[in-house]
Amino acid sequence: MxxxxxxxxxxxxxxxxxxxxxxxxxxxxxxxxxxxxxxxxxxxxxxxxxxxxxxxxxxxxxxxxxxxxxxxxxxxxxxxxxxxxxxxxxxxxxxxxxxxxxxxxxxxxxxxxxxxxxxxxxxxxxxxxxxxxxxxxxxxxxxxVKYAMDVDEAIGDLKDSEGEALQQIKGMSTSNESIISAIEFIDSNLDKRLTLDQVSNKVYLSDYYFSKLFKRETGLSFSVYLNARKIQKAMILLKESDKSVQDISDALGFTRLSYFSQTFKKYTGYAPTKYRTDDNN
CATH class of the missing domain: 3.30.450 (Beta-Lactamase)
Known part of the structure; x- marks a missing residue:
């Protein structure tokens, strides 16, 4: 790094x-x-x-x-x-x-x-x-300046709670211009298979520094935020459109339907088909 x-x-x-x-x-x-x-x-x-x-x-x-x-x-x-x-x-x-x-x-x-x-x-x-x-x-x-991988920081990223991410992004606020630009880019490209390197290059930061700054400003790692926004969009599509689960998965840049379903359940507690049919959501 x-x-x-x-x-x-x-x-x-x-x-x-x-x-x-x-x-x-x-x-x-x-x-x-x-x-x-x-x-x-x-x-x-x-x-x-x-x-x-x-x-x-x-x-x-x-x-x-x-x-x-x-x-x-x-x-x-x-x-x-x-x-x-x-x-x-x-x-x-x-x-x-x-x-x-x-x-x-x-x-x-x-x-x-x-x-x-x-x-x-x-x-x-x-x-x-x-x-x-x-x-x-x-x-x-x-x-x-070259850094060794911070093991504690890496473990901290693994502890991000997907189940709380959807609530956390609702009240998210940052004044950092680079992170604001990154969030706008992510939110405009939820159909793409974005990577940390792509987004950090978009705001002219190193991937290492961008990763640290994003976590500090948002409270979420880049990958957790990206997936949370995709799942948030998927929730709307499941309730307000007739698109199949497969079409929604493809539209949000997931490589496999099984991975989309697994990720959706991590963040919401429901399988996509169950979420669509459950009247309590």
Missing amino acids: EEFDLQSLLSSNEKMLIHLLQSYAQTNDVAVFVLGNDDHLQTGIFGELSEGSTLTKMNKMTDLSKLSVNKYKYKIEYADAPIRIATINQRVGKVCVAQDVENGSGSDHVNAMQRLQTQVTYLKYLIENVSKLIIGNRGLDNFI
């Missing part, structure tokens, strides 16, 4: 990228910072911040996943853009810019937002192009 080390990249070549971000922040009167895929700070928050600024206080925090949601509460305007490493075709984090908007009008926020969006787009391309040069010079292996 392996993961890209964004912090090492930012600090490499005598902190070239960090110095570039610091200089940009100071000369453009904005705050600049970089978050990992887990929305945790990878560097400090750069820029000249006013005394008592909310962003100054945030510099002591690590998890900034709620920043875009609470920007009006914090009296700031904010924009971000994903950072992708072309060599491995993966998203490794995002660059963010923010600015205090003290008691500003709606037009002040709109003007600030447009300006910050232009700036963050520039910083995204700056980081990605400089990163390409650094990685080409030093080699990709210098920025890849």
Whole structure:
């Protein structure tokens, strides 16, 4: 198992990228910072911040996943853009810019937002192009962290309760953009035989990191969530359509009817035919 080390990249070549971000922040009167895929700070928050600024206080925090949601509460305007490493075709984090908007009008926020969006787009391309040069010079292996398989984590995945998964996904909530995109992709492709590798590539994450992040954000492993959504769709089709069990199995990408029936019973406690005819469901 392996993961890209964004912090090492930012600090490499005598902190070239960090110095570039610091200089940009100071000369453009904005705050600049970089978050990992887990929305945790990878560097400090750069820029000249006013005394008592909310962003100054945030510099002591690590998890900034709620920043875009609470920007009006914090009296700031904010924009971000994903950072992708072309060599491995993966998203490794995002660059963010923010600015205090003290008691500003709606037009002040709109003007600030447009300006910050232009700036963050520039910083995204700056980081990605400089990163390409650094990685080409030093080699990709210098920025890849390899992990041994976590046995406890693997056992934890096996303990996922299929019987509780259908209830759990009803109240599921996450603010992580990568996981939101992954869920939208899964839900739009329930007829496909999706794999962890396919979905992680879709959101530009390594399969190892995506698996960990998905479990942390949703409380379910990727495979349990995928099957739960398929079974949820199957329940609707069994009750509201005249399709045969075989047709429903095929429509949801199951390779064998026997496997579909076995999975359906794990999640619902019923065989598909029994569920269809039972008036109590």
